Amino acid sequence: xxxxxxxxxxxxxxxxxxxxxxxxxxxxxxxxxxxxxxxxxxxxxxxxxxxxxxxxxxxxxxxxxxxxxxxxxxxxxxxxxxxxxxxxxxxxxxxxxxxxxxxxxxxxxxxxxxxxxxxxxxxxxxxxxxxxxxxxxxxxxxxxxxxxxxxxxxxxxxxxxxxxxxxxxxxxxxxxxxxxxxxxxxxxxxxxxxxxxxxxxxxxxxxxxxxxxxxxxxxxxxxxxxxxxxxxxxxxxxxxxxxxxxxxxxxxxxxxxxxxxxxxxxxxxxxxxxxxxxxxxxxxxxxxxxxxxxxxxxxxxxxxxxxxxxxxxxxxxxxxxxxxxxxxxxxxxxxxxxxxxxxxxxxxxxxxxxxxxxxxxxxxxxxxxxxxxxxxxxxxxxxxxxxxxxxxxxxxxxxxxxxxxxxxxxxxxxxxxxxxxxxxxxxxxxxxxxxxxxxxxxxxxxxxxxxxxxxxxxxxxxxxxxxxxxxxxxxxxxxxxxxxxxxxxxxxxxxxxxxxxxxxxxxxxxxxxxxxxxxxxxxxxxxxxxxxxxxxxxxxxxxxxxxxxxxxxxxxxxxxxxxxxxxxxxxxxxxxxxxxxxxxxxxxxxxxxxxxxxxxxxxxxxxxxxxxxxxxxxxxxxxxxxxxxxxxxxxxxxxxxxxxxxxxxxxxxxxxxxxxxxxxxxxxxxxxxxxxxxxxxxxxxxxxxxxxxxxxxxxxxxxxxxxxxx
Numbered sequence: 001x002x003x004x005x006x007x008x009x010x011x012x013x014x015x016x017x018x019x020x021x022x023x024x025x026x027x028x029x030x031x032x033x034x035x036x037x038x039x040x041x042x043x044x045x046x047x048x049x050x051x052x053x054x055x056x057x058x059x060x061x062x063x064x065x066x067x068x069x070x071x072x073x074x075x076x077x078x079x080x081x082x083x084x085x086x087x088x089x090x091x092x093x094x095x096x097x098x099x100x101x102x103x104x105x106x107x108x109x110x111x112x113x114x115x116x117x118x119x120x121x122x123x124x125x126x127x128x129x130x131x132x133x134x135x136x137x138x139x140x141x142x143x144x145x146x147x148x149x150x151x152x153x154x155x156x157x158x159x160x161x162x163x164x165x166x167x168x169x170x171x172x173x174x175x176x177x178x179x180x181x182x183x184x185x186x187x188x189x190x191x192x193x194x195x196x197x198x199x200x201x202x203x204x205x206x207x208x209x210x211x212x213x214x215x216x217x218x219x220x221x222x223x224x225x226x227x228x229x230x231x232x233x234x235x236x237x238x239x240x241x242x243x244x245x246x247x248x249x250x251x252x253x254x255x256x257x258x259x260x261x262x263x264x265x266x267x268x269x270x271x272x273x274x275x276x277x278x279x280x281x282x283x284x285x286x287x288x289x290x291x292x293x294x295x296x297x298x299x300x301x302x303x304x305x306x307x308x309x310x311x312x313x314x315x316x317x318x319x320x321x322x323x324x325x326x327x328x329x330x331x332x333x334x335x336x337x338x339x340x341x342x343x344x345x346x347x348x349x350x351x352x353x354x355x356x357x358x359x360x361x362x363x364x365x366x367x368x369x370x371x372x373x374x375x376x377x378x379x380x381x382x383x384x385x386x387x388x389x390x391x392x393x394x395x396x397x398x399x400x401x402x403x404x405x406x407x408x409x410x411x412x413x414x415x416x417x418x419x420x421x422x423x424x425x426x427x428x429x430x431x432x433x434x435x436x437x438x439x440x441x442x443x444x445x446x447x448x449x450x451x452x453x454x455x456x457x458x459x460x461x462x463x464x465x466x467x468x469x470x471x472x473x474x475x476x477x478x479x480x481x482x483x484x485x486x487x488x489x490x491x492x493x494x495x496x497x498x499x500x501x502x503x504x505x506x507x508x509x510x511x512x513x514x515x516x517x518x519x520x521x522x523x524x525x526x527x528x529x530x531x532x533x534x535x536x537x538x539x540x541x542x543x544x545x546x547x548x549x550x551x552x553x554x555x556x557x558x559x560x561x562x563x564x565x566x567x568x569x570x571x572x573x574x575x576x577x578x579x580x581x582x583x584x585x586x587x588x589x590x591x592x593x594x595x596x597x598x599x600x601x602x603x604x605x606x607x608x609x610x611x612x613x614x615x616x617x618x619x620x621x622x623x624x625x626x627x628x629x630x631x632x633x634x635x636x637x638x639x640x641x642x643x644x645x646x647x648x649x650x651x652x653x654x655x656x657x658x659x660x661x662x663x664x665x666x667x668x669x670x671x672x673x674x675x676x677x678x679x680x681x682x683x684x685x686x687x688x689x690x691x692x693x694x695x696x697x698x699x700x701x702x703x704x705x706x707x708x709x710x
Contacts, residue, residue: 002083003145005178006047010243011543012040013180017152018536018554020073020092026051032554033075034708039556039571042699044706047077047084052133058125068121069105070160071095074133078144085144087137089130089164089176093155106156110185114159115258117190117215126160127167130175151179154536155250158184158242159191162263165240166231167196179240181263183248183534188258189227190215199230216291220257228260237262245269245542247533252279257287269542271533284438419461449515456512460505467505471498558700560693573690574703580683587676591669598665606657617650624648 007013015036019029030049037045052074071092078085094106112118137147153161158181165179166187193200193215203209206226207218215223231237240263244251247270253259433447442450471494533539540551548559555571620627628645687704694700 003085003148005148005150006037006045006077006084006086007088007150009040010180011540012036013152014154014182014243014536014540014543015040015551015554016075016088017090017154017157017182018540020071020090020154020157021095021536022554026053029073029075031708034706035571035574036554038703038706038708042702045077046082047079050076050078052076052136054125054129057129057132061125061128066121067105068125069095069109070122070125070129072126072129072157072160074130076133076137078142080143083145085146086148086150087134089133089149089151089161091126091151091153091157091160091164093153093157110156114156114185114188114191117188117192117194117258120191120195122156123160123163123191123195126164130164131169149176151176152181153179153184154182155534156185158182159187162240163187163191163195166192166235166262168235174235174239176239179263180243181240182243182536182539183245183250184242185250186254186259186261189223189260190258192227192231192260199227202230220287223258224260228262231260231262238264240264243269243539245271245533245539247272249534252282255279255283256285257291269539270545271538271542416465419458419465453512453515456515457509460508460512463505464502467498467501471495471501558694566693568690568693570690570700570703573686577683577687577704578707580679580686584676584680584683587672587679591672591676595669602661602665603657610654613654614652617652620648621650 007016016033019032019036022032024032029051033049034045037043054070054072058070073090073092075088075090076086077088094110106122109119109122113120113122134147134149151161151164153159161176161179162181162184164175169175189203193203203215203218203223203226207214209215242263242265244265246268251268254261430451433442433450437444437447537551537553540554544550548561550557550559550567552569555569557567558570559565559567624645624647627648628643631643631645691700691704
């Protein structure tokens with residue numbers, strides 16, 4: 001075998017890409033690669049496999065830089081004997097949340113990085129990762145042939161891997177021999193204008209751009225043609241291969257402004273014959289509305305670059321995710337204290353829910369403090385609990401309010417901007433929704449329902465702003481700690497009431513969103529189909545259509561000939577067989593060890609002890625005088641004389657090892673071996689049954705015999 005491309009089919013590449021989402025260990029990845037390779041080719045993967053992960057390679061870089069959300073893996077296949085030296089760079093697609101946070105960093109990059117062209121931090125991390133691993137591989141001393149590199153990417157990963165190919169390395173060479181992008185987010189002209197300074201300079205010159213936002217005023221079709229021509233002249237675009245489902249949501253969205261078509265595509269996959277995708281819908285969305293959103297978001301690009309997701313959200317809305325994190329952490333203790341106070345209040349005959357006025361609240365406190373304990377009598381425990389819980393609660397509320405003050409200040413500044421944005425959406429929604437009506441995705445009634453819910457959201461946002469303006473003056477909140485207890489409690493009541501109003505409006509917003517979600521339109525159904533088509537599972541199954549094979553969670557299912565309704569999870573069956581076989585072999589090994597230990601610790605030891613006794617007897621009988629000293633211990637020794645031992649005769653009777661112990665042990669071993677044999681028969685039966693179902697499939701038998709490791 002020469003250095004020919006190992007992963008040389010679409011389905012093989014798609015299944016290997018799918019491993020990127022499973023967060024497997026290096027050992028598990030190696031095993032899975034071998035399994036998938038064998039399932040698809042029927043051949044053993046004989047090259048050595050090394051795994052490099054971005055979490056490890058970029059570990060030091062991430063200590064001093066914001067998290068871009070980039071994740072990736074590089075698989076290196078090598079064999080000096082077979083002259084194989086290939087590296088596969090896989091850039092992962094979008095995840096809803098990163099491993100250790102709820103924050104949708106990937107989707108924020110999709111918006112700010114790809115659509116707006118406001119940051120390139122994921123691309124930079126992908127480039128850094130690829131360069132470092134390439135250096136590691138090339139610095140290894142070996143006689144391998146020249147390294148061949150390939151790039152794989154799905155969704156956002158397809159965007160990153162395509163951009164890596166569009167921008168040559170420091171030597172001016174293409175990074176990959178070939179790039180394979182599945183249902184990828186296409187690169188945009190706005191994105192490349194940030195990454196590629198040469199391209200940006202050409203655009204500025206061609207269109208006489210004066211500032212950063214002028215690029216959004218270039219007619220989209222003109223910008224697209226200019227950009228595509230530039231890169232098609234710059235690189236060999238036949239090295240970029242797209243595999244796309246026609247129903248894919250990203251393909252549907254790729255007709256909007258800025259998205260490019262560079263590289264080859266052999267038709268489209270059909271993942272759902274009934275559904276044709278959402279591209280027709282997207283084409284009807286007015287470009288001016290998309291440009292408005294694009295320019296609005298571009299204002300926050302610098303903040304996103306400098307401060308990441310937290311900074312972007314805070315700058316956009318005044319909402320500080322870090323404060324929310326701290327409040328969420330304190331929420332449990334706070335709720336517990338409030339429950340105790342409520343219980344104490346209710347037990348004293350004053351329902352907590354009735355104490356809404358400051359005077360009323362204060363009178364309860366004063367009454368509880370001034371009443372002598374003997375008058376309270378049976379309520380003394382409640383009183384103590386009330387006072388303790390009350391002041392603890394006041395302390396907690398005050399602390400939370402003080403913590404929230406900076407956020408309220410920011411919200412005071414930013415909320416009007418958010419409301420203006422919703423107004424923009426509301427005012428521009430009609431033509432977008434009308435496009436939905438025109439293509440039959442929603443009815444006129446459904447359109448009206450959606451508009452009314454958006455209006456409710458706008459109304460609630462205005463109410464929140466009014467409440468903040470009237471009741472949550474940040475300067476007064478900051479002075480809360482310095483006030484006397486009565487004034488402090490009175491103001492806390494007002495503040496809590498204001499918070500309750502805000503909470504109520506937020507609930508209304510949530511209900512409006514629920515209403516939007518429950519509008520009985522076929523749009524969500526279409527979107528759901530489009531989202532499903534975007535996933536690798538749908539792509540992999542589309543590639544296997546018209547075969548007796550299907551896939552789920554990267555496992556291969558096969559149907560026997562003429563029995564299309566029966567599907568057998570071959571991957572899982574092989575795992576069960578091999579695991580079962582490994583367990584029985586381990587048990588047999590342990591039984592062997594147990595038998596050997598029994599022989600050594602009992603039988604041999606018993607025999608050794610017998611031999612030692614016989615040897616000792618023989619020594620004593622042969623040399624009795626040497627044991628005369630034993631007489632001194634038991635007999636009187638006369639003055640001037642002594643005893644001499646002249647003869648020793650031992651009447652020995654040594655019994656053999658007790659047969660009952662031996663029999664019991666043998667019986668126990670036989671029982672265990674019997675159980676193991678039954679397990680082996682059961683495991684083999686699984687294999688036999690499946691081989692019988694697929695008697696014509698020689699590959700099945702080989703699958704059971706090939707050990708993937710891991």
